[in-house]
Amino acid sequence: MNDNWRIFVALGLTMLVLVGWNLLFPPQQIQEQSRNQTQSSPQQAEQKADSRSPTPEKPQPEADGALSSDAQAVFSAGGSKTLQVDTPLYTAVFSSQGGILKHFYLKNYKETIEPDSPPIDLVSKKTLAKAPMGLLWNRSPVWQNAEWSVQGQDVQLSGGESAQLVFRGEIHNGLEIVRTFTFQADSYAVDEDLKVRNAGDSYVSGVLSLTMASSGLVANESRYNTTSIAHYANQHLNKEDDKDDLGLGIASDNPVNWAGVDSNYFLLSVVPTSQDMFFKGKLEDSVYRVALEQNTGIEPGQSEQIAASYYLGPKEQKHLAQVGNNLIGALHYGWLNIIARPLVQVLKFFYTYVGNYGVAIILLTFVIKLIFWPLSHKSYKSMEKMKKIQPMMKELKEKYKDDRQKMNQELMQLYKTYKVNPAGGCLPMLLQIPVFIGLYEALLGAVELRHASFISHFPFTDIVWLADLSSKDPFYITPVVMGLSMFLQQKLSPTAGDPTQAKIMMIMPIFLTFIFLNFPAGLVVYFLTNNLLSIFQQWRLMRKA
Structure with missing residues (x-):
């Protein structure tokens, strides 16, 4: 030569x-996928829902990694009222129908650099169709299949104040659901204390899912900043931004610390307290969706309690660290993160x-x-x-x-x-x-x-x-x-x-x-x-x- x-x-x-x-050393991709084994069509999901008996046996781990179908996921605001939570960091709007999140405005982050630019709303109209912060029971939307009431009213927080909203729902099979949301003036996290009670006289089992959705966190995506679905497990951050793969659906084989929708600057995530919830994600109708699932069985007169947090905000170290459960792991700058941070x-x-x-x-x-x-x-x-x-x-x-x-x-x-x-x-x-x-x-x-x-x-x-x-x-x-x-x-x-x-x-x-x-x-x-x-x-x- x-x-x-x-x-x-x-x-x-x-x-x-x-x-x-960065083309040779891309961010760590999803390591815990089982696409072929975890996918099911909407028709299969409906057949499973129809075949459930009122008193099924105790649940076994399922391989179904698909999220609920469009018909199940679409949220109708008809007949519901809204409640607003205002803090120094954000303004959130919830529906009384199951505590679905309708808007989440970040006060310190604008859409553009124009002086009169409105604040970023992390929940668009397209996102609302997939019911962010909604609950699924046996992959069926409880915000539609339950009678709901709400305890509380509009909230205005400042300083170190906190407040709560309580959403109560009753499902036809005798299940009673109580969702207690706690808001802190100095945090982007919404904490949930979820209680599911079996008010019937028969054993009830099923899959309980906590969900999050976003139509995208980047206005003009580029190779430098894309929207992805991320989850954290086994001390590793796993991200997937390939739309073809996300369209097929991804899932974890092991329990995760948290999962959510991610970009360079913002994160929408579900952070459970329990260590036995499994992750699934999908890009559907241009909406990124994640769900954390847990098999649940409840004896008559007994109840199941789950604690979780929903983080919706910027990827700032001080705010991510407040949530715990390794959510700080979302702040990852790539291959040489150890130097970048x-x-x-x-x-x-x-x-x-x-x-x-x-x-x-x-x-x-x-x-x-x-x-x-x-x-x-x-x-x-x-x-x-x-x-x-x-x-x-x-x-x-x-x-x-x-x-x-x-x-x-x-x-x-x-x-x-x-x-x-x-x-x-x-x-x-x-x-x-x-x-x-x-x-x-x-x-x-x-x-x-x-x-x-x-x-x-x-x-x-x-x-x-x-x-x-x-x-x-x-x-x-x-x-x-x-x-x-x-x-x-x-x-x-x-x-x-x-x-x-x-x-x-x-x-x-x-x-x-x-x-x-x-x-x-x-x-x-x-x-x-x-x-x-x-x-x-x-x-x-x-x-x-």
């Missing part, structure tokens, strides 16, 4: 590391002092550059040494072009004589790659950057510019400047002895500029700042030399 082909390969590998690594904490630390996440990103870049300054300096010095012996290397290659073994021996002797390590310029850079990738993931997944402004308008104008660090630069100014900085950095760097190789390396800034055009602005600000600092370091080294 000649030297030009080596440069082509090196360029391809560099692009792979900078841009395509502390970087986010440092970013938030800087923000508390400067009040601007764009400035915080620049300060974080300075810190990272300072830490790796000695390694970068060593790399640049090694490249300078290689540049100085390039003429001698060229002579040896020409002299021994027909004897590769001899040429390699002479080159190694040359390196030894001038104390040059050919890999000295690359190894220090390779050590920095995990940190760069970790920061890349951190900036992509940090909800703090959503709608966070850096330079909201062009100076002395009313033209909106970098008003949202989670979105691309609308005028592509920062990625173009970043490309120019890479070009200057290439000019300052020691070039290869072969002019053809040098020209090939100059193509890289063009490739990366094109790729960075649609990157979130926060990422471009980081890379631009890093390039400028690298240019400064190279300039100092050249001046000193």
Whole structure:
């Protein structure tokens, strides 16, 4: 393989590391699926429902992983009233018909960056058709098949206050259901104490399911931010965003800590207290749906109690940690999460002092550059040494072009004589790659950057510019400047002895500029700042030399 082909390969590998690594190392996918064994058609589900006797035997674990059919899931608001819960964090609207969630507005998160933009509603009209926070008994919707009453009224909370709403329902087979919702002023979680009582004179068994639904948590999905169905089990976060797989339905073989609908920034989840609930999920009619199930058997006059929480809000560490049961595991930044999470904490630390996440990103870049300054300096010095012996290397290659073994021996002797390590310029850079990738993931997944402004308008104008660090630069100014900085950095760097190789390396800034055009602005600000600092370091080294 000649030297030009080596440069082509090196360029391809560099692009792979900078841009395509997440394609090779995707987030951990669903590990506990049993699609073929767990699916059943709506007709099969109806046949099972029709064949149930009033006094079935105690339940055995079921393999049915499909959620309820459309006819069962559609929620009718007719004849019901609504109750509103207002806290400093959200406004929730419930239906008296089974405690179904009709709206959930996040007060601190707007749909767009416009000043008059309404708050995000996590429950759309399409979502309501699948009854978020609804209960299923033997995969039949109890919000439709029961007579409901409600105890309580509209709630207004502030400070450290809490309040409750109680929903009572009676099913025709003698089951009495009591759902007690508890709301905290400082939490996005809605806690439920569920009691199912057998008021009849016969043993009753069935499958009890707690559900959640969302029509999507991302307005404009991209490869950087998608809606997925996630669950946490065995100390691992499992996510699935492939719509074809979700359309078939997914399920767990083991009990889970929690399950929900997930994106980079928001999470809707069911978090049970018990450790024996199984997960299932499905994408149906463009609505992501999850259910946590438990086989239940109740003797006459006895009752079954289940405690759970429903979390609907941003993926912020302090709020996720309040819920427990490893819900904090939802805050996962990808392959190098172990590096990304502390970087986010440092970013938030800087923000508390400067009040601007764009400035915080620049300060974080300075810190990272300072830490790796000695390694970068060593790399640049090694490249300078290689540049100085390039003429001698060229002579040896020409002299021994027909004897590769001899040429390699002479080159190694040359390196030894001038104390040059050919890999000295690359190894220090390779050590920095995990940190760069970790920061890349951190900036992509940090909800703090959503709608966070850096330079909201062009100076002395009313033209909106970098008003949202989670979105691309609308005028592509920062990625173009970043490309120019890479070009200057290439000019300052020691070039290869072969002019053809040098020209090939100059193509890289063009490739990366094109790729960075649609990157979130926060990422471009980081890379631009890093390039400028690298240019400064190279300039100092050249001046000193």
